[in-house]
Amino acid sequence: MRKILTILGALCAILFWTGAGETSDPVLSVTEIPAEIAASCADSAAGEAMTCHQSDFSRQWVAKTDRGHLFLVTDESCLGNGCRVWLVEKSAGSVVMLLTFNKIFRLHNGSGKYPVVESYTELAASQGVYSRYEWNGLTYTRTSSRPVYLVDGWECGTLKECRFAASEALKQQQVDRAVKIWENTHGISWI
Template identity: 60%
Template sequence: MNKVLTLLSALIAGFAALIWTGAGETSDPVLADREIPADIASRCAVSATGELEVCHQPEFTRRWVARTARGDLFMVTNELCQSSSCRAWLVEKAGGSAVTLLAFDRSFQLQEGAGGYPLIETYSEISSTQGAYSRFEWNGASYARTANRLVYQVDGRECGTREECNTAAHEALKQHQVDRAVKILENVNGVSWI
């Protein structure tokens, strides 16, 4: 009887895996080198003189993100890029081809979204004292920016938006931290005195 139950369990699990993955697909989706969209794979640096520099084959890391009704989503990054201007790409592989849905700064967070398309929040450093958070959401056809928030940093610590930083400066004054309050007000509002 145990053999029958074991065989029946294995058949049910196999059938469920076949239904879940779809016909002719594996349960471990892969985005091959040759499938990386041309707009990602063909990026070459341009020198200060305007001449095209020699392109090095980047080391792309691909991470499966989610399954959508159309296919599979992958996050693609270039591991050789180490600057603050590095990009990440959300790629959808469907029907044997892959397309870039969104390119964004490599500092990002994914949150669960509708239909398998994640909400994406990115961070871009604008200067040593300013940065910006952007939020992108799937609207059923493409990704659209739904929020943008400018934030400030003082002494390497983020204090938030202009209003949040002004509140932090007032709290610093209440705690007799005049130097901290002046630094915040100087960086955020350009005020060098209280």
């Protein structure tokens, strides 16, 4: 009798934890990937710094929502700066793409069940931008965008932060460093 009660208790716990008709290990199969994602490599712009071979999509579960489950989809065969990541939501009978962003990103817990997405996009060898996307109840919207500058592979920050870094370099008599910062941020090759 004790074994039967234990088994029934475990089954009730599993049903309560996952919900009716769901598994405890949500999966997004390759055949469920939305068509616009599957075709993305073929549609990429010519001249963009990426290489496409046969797509190799990885799917990673992110969170459970009221409507279903969130997954990150990445094309592991994509190389270069133009590679994208897709956040999709799988619900009963459909898979919907919610957001696409660059492959350099972080997810943070938001106020709800949808994570905050922060991504980095390289604009040039000396410039990039951090974008923040938040769920507004219906869709993801960009809530902030912060341009940053890079000097010799080092991120000095926003224009104001780089100006401060150049001033500090001058105070420490690192004139070459200050000049490089000014060249990358303002196009000025002298101080």
